[in-house]
Amino acid sequence: MSLVDIPEPSRFRIGNLFQDNNFIVPQYQRNFAWEDNEIDDFWNDLVELADGRRNSHFFGQIVTFKNPDGNQELIDGQQRLTSSSILLAVMRDIASEAYKHNRDDMSPDSGDVLRDVQRDVRKFLRGEEDSQPSLMLQRGNQDKEGRDANAFFATLIHGGPDHAYTEPTKNMVAAYKYFQRHITSSINTSKTWAGRVDRLSQLFKAFVDNFYVVMISAPSQRDAFIIFETLNSRGKDLKASDIIKNHLMYLSGGEIEEANQKWNAVSHELKDDSDRITHFIRTYWAARQRLVVESHLYRSLSQELTNGAKGNEFLDDLEQLVDLYTMLEGAPLNKLQNFFQNEALAEQIDILSRLRVKLFYPIVLALAKRGFSRSDMVIVMQKVISIFIRHRTIMNDGTNSLETGFAVIAEDIWNGKLNSVSAINEAMTERLMKPDAQVKGAFLNLTKDGGLRGPKKWTLVYLLVQLYDEELEEKAFTDDDFQLVHVGETSVSPTMLNYIGNWTLLEKGLVSDYEKAVGDNLTRSRLLNRSFITVNHELANDVEQGWNDQKLAARQAAFASESLVIW
Structure with missing residues (x-):
């Protein structure tokens, strides 16, 4: 990209900036994105000025170009100007409400100050009585109420908060309410109306008179793009x-x-x-x-x-x-099934989503770009899951090498170097698959915390469902019928409490009685026998005879061997 000569910047106070220009945010610009952190910084800078701790504040740069209609199209600076407009609107609204409901309790001078704030803000923002507003946001993309960003912004500026449906409009409403809350809190520190009005006036004047911006108005849209990109x-x-x-x-x-x-x-x-x-x-x-x-x-x-x-x-x-x-990103199973029209693939994606795994995304995008069938994707995804479970879940190795490895495979799929399922899986095995001996050794001492929700829960649920080799997927994941419980607590060593071999799944309706029956082997055995899960019937015999470290270790070893077959 070639550089251009940057035009002579113009320095504006915020009040003059709005008074002397009409700004338009083109549709191709990003939407309003300031959140609490940026709004909080903005507010703190204003308070420092109003409190006299600083004389002025540089609010940043604005890059524009003047279009044939005479409006300044914003290439950079929308966040500052949108936030400024919202702040001014909040100050006006607070002044209006205070004057409307309390003018009989305040002095004429205080009433004049409140009317002056309202008048000046209307002069800065404009947009009423068919006049062009000083700032117009993006037009075109509408929310479900038929409002684009500019329509929503105009309503917010001139009528107060409305229900927001998109992220940018939610940010606008959040900014309005933030300023409303903090300005109200700031002026209410005074017990008199004279003090409150004086504080509002301090904040208003500090903003419009002592916040400065530098505006670079480029001679063309192309030059404005280059200046923006150079600066940012x-x-x-x-x-x-x-x-x-x-x-x-x-x-x-x-x-x-x-x-x-x-x-x-x-x-x-x-x-x-x-x-x-x-x-x-x-x-x-x-x-x-x-x-x-x-x-x-x-x-x-x-x-x-x-x-x-x-x-x-x-x-x-x-x-x-x-x-x-x-x-x-995390669509529910029914949406995944409708989208993929392949139950197995939808279930694989759902499982990985529950485990909060994202490293495989590039591989799926590459497969889709190259036109692989859904059934082909199922085979590749099974290899992806196997690699992840071995690498991360069992061996607890870091994700950096896995993320890099999956990306390399995805690139080779995208460029056609890996053009068949067998070639893809062979490449993943060679590059990323952990050896059997290492996996089995790690599994022999594998522990998991369990939990009632989130990836810790679903990781252990997934391991047990696969190890049990029963038709449990729908009940365990879709219906969420089971809860994780320890086979034994007091009868095993504390260091072995969270071994995989000391966990099982139990119907939620049986869990309360099971957990109350600590040390009561007969009751626990009966509850395990009432379970839908066949493996629990086998566990019932071991529990009735007395669950201990030796039985736990034997179960863990069996799982370790089985894991090599499954993954």
């Missing part, structure tokens, strides 16, 4: 997806509307969540090109995506694969 190439204040989007819009040239439509289709599927979009792109890039850390993602992409054709191909791939990615 390290991605310090942006998610990787945001600067990647800017790069793609720059590459698209005259096809920017088409490129933006493709991006928005992807963004919409991911609820306009910058983090999710970034994770999706990183997963896609790991499958197509190479695995990189998030902080290097933009740099890696920009080195490869150097023209409009490559950018368009990239967007086409994202559009093609985003629905699949959303399924991998």
